[in-house]
């Protein structure tokens with residue numbers, strides 16, 4: 001997968017940065033640097049193109065995901081993490097995802113499908129990636145969800161459902177709300193940093 005890797009301190013987690021629809025691997029570099037300036041950074045570009053806009057998996061229309069493709073792309077991303085960890089020498093069991101919108105959805109899908117894919121995740125404006133799954137044991141996982149209570153793309157029930165599903169699987173979940181729609185705000189980014197500092 002097309003990506004950027006920046007080596008940080010070996011003692012810090014690796015931040016897996018996952019952009020929103022139409023973004024690239026450059027979009028979240030400054031957010032990653034704000035959250036943990038000493039972390040390794042692995043920022044990946046989604047391989048699916050929707051009219052030229054990179055995404056991490058196909059959708060049938062806004063808010064309706066192509067579940068077969070979601071599963072396939074989630075598997076590919078998990079395998080890419082295995083390969084990247086041997087190539088760059090970071091600890092595979094110390095990866096924290098930071099995703100926005102479509103990127104947050106594939107990060108949530110990693111949590112839903114694979115027990116050891118991530119150590120934790122910052123999910124900015126996620127939805128429930130897939131319903132009706134038995135989630136793996138998530139008792140070692142910490143998740144921050146940030147959401148807009150007036151987000152037209154991710155309705156608030158998506159946030160509260162995702163929170164309950166992850167908590168039901170044992171994860172520690174915190175939710176941060178704002179009223180700026182689907183925007184990833186500065187306040188939200190600083191809250192993510194604060195959460196990360198107290199968690200890791």
Ligand code: MLT
Nearest residue numbers: 021059063101102105127
């Ligand atoms: C998606 O994955 O489709 C998101 O929730 C919305 C978007 O990325 O535009």
